[in-house]
Amino acid sequence: MTTDLSTTATGLFEKMRATNPLVHCITNYVAMNYAANVLLAAGASPAMVHTPEEAGEFAAIAGALTVNIGTLSPHWVEGMIAAAKSANDAGKPWVLDPVAHFATTYRRDTVARLLKLNPTVIRGNASEIIALGGGQSAGQGVDSGDPVEQAEEAARTLASAQKAIVAVTGEVDFVTDGTRNVRIAGGSDLMPKITAMGCSLTALVGAYTAIAKDQAFEATIAALTNFAVAGSIAAKSANGPASFMTAFVDGLHNLDAATFAGTARIEAL
Numbered sequence: 127m128t129t130d131l132s133t134t135a136t137g138l139f140e141k142m143r144a145t146n147p148l149v150h151c152i153t154n155y156v157a158m159n160y161a162a163n164v165l166l167a168a169g170a171s172p173a174m175v176h177t178p179e180e181a182g183e184f185a186a187i188a189g190a191l192t193v194n195i196g197t198l199s200p201h202w203v204e205g206m207i208a209a210a211k212s213a214n215d216a217g218k219p220w221v222l223d224p225v226a227h228f229a230t231t232y233r234r235d236t237v238a239r240l241l242k243l244n245p246t247v248i249r250g251n252a253s254e255i256i257a258l259g260g261g262q263s264a265g266q267g268v269d270s271g272d273p274v275e276q277a278e279e280a281a282r283t284l285a286s287a288q289k290a291i292v293a294v295t296g297e298v299d300f301v302t303d304g305t306r307n308v309r310i311a312g313g314s315d316l317m318p319k320i321t322a323m324g325c326s327l328t329a330l331v332g333a334y335t336a337i338a339k340d341q342a343f344e345a346t347i348a349a350l351t352n353f354a355v356a357g358s359i360a361a362k363s364a365n366g367p368a369s370f371m372t373a374f375v376d377g378l379h380n381l382d383a384a385t386f387a388g389t390a391r392i393e394a395l
């Protein structure tokens with residue numbers, strides 16, 4: 127554990143819970159319910175708002191925006207673009223989750239349009255980040271087929287090119303701004319067995335960036351650590367993926383700063 131990073135992450139954990147930030151989530155049909163419950167349990171206030179008629183207006187009100195392309199369609203993409211533009215105009219951070227962006231031309235084109243709108247943070251699994259860097263990933267759909275270490279170089283390159291924070295998640299997470307690099311260990315091997323875990327994490331990254339606008343790197347580390355700590359705790363009582371889902375939400379809700387600080391496994395590289 128790197129003490130400074132752990133202390134900062136714990137401070138941001140306390141601030142996020144005390145602030146209850148409003149997070150504008152444009153996420154997929156699969157994730158909407160679980161992601162909203164995860165944010166509530168963690169101490170944030172989620173709002174799922176995707177239609178272009180209101181997404182732009184709402185992004186200006188919320189503390190942060192998160193955009194996930196999991197189940198996209200033209201009307202939704204219009205809403206994502208309007209929301210990202212509005213977040214930029216209002217000076218609000220926004221987080222991109224490029225779910226399976228390599229799988230189809232429509233997804234690739236949509237992610238290219240969204241990347242032009244300068245996301246503050248890009249959070250994906252290893253296959254998604256490798257493919258964003260132009261590499262050949264083993265992923266086929268929404269689940270990763272690659273280890274995180276294999277995505278680290280692509281993540282650094284992407285972070286520098288986009289001037290964004292890039293988070294690669296998996297067994298041990300990796301966060302980079304192109305210069306600074308951090309690994310976060312913990313969590314549980316049950317986490318990839320539950321759909322929408324990554325999407326929910328993206329929403330929580332939004333919550334942390336909302337309360338630390340000028341510290342997106344530290345905010346991203348704090349969000350990933352929050353998940354790793356709650357995941358480690360949930361794994362102790364879970365019997366499998368279904369009971370893990372509820373134990374994880376309870377773990378987020380019941381977490382205190384001392385346990386967060388004592389369980390965090392953050393390593394600066």
Ligand SMILES: Nc1ncnc2c1ncn2[C@@H]1O[C@H](COP(=O)(O)OP(=O)(O)O)[C@@H](O)[C@H]1O
Nearest residue numbers: 251295296297312313314315317318323324353
């Ligand atoms: N094998 C694992 N061990 C511990 N934590 C994991 C493991 N795989 C994924 N996670 C955690 O699950 C969460 C979602 O990550 P991931 O599965 O990579 O996203 P996605 O669902 O988008 O593919 C992250 O908090 C990550 O650290």
Ligand SMILES: Cc1ncsc1CCOP(=O)(O)O
Nearest residue numbers: 154156196268322323324325
């Ligand atoms: C199964 C599925 N299909 C389209 S989006 C989605 C959810 C993906 O969730 P996650 O990326 O968090 O595993």
Ligand SMILES: [Mg+2]
Nearest residue numbers: 225268324325
């Ligand atoms: Mg995902």
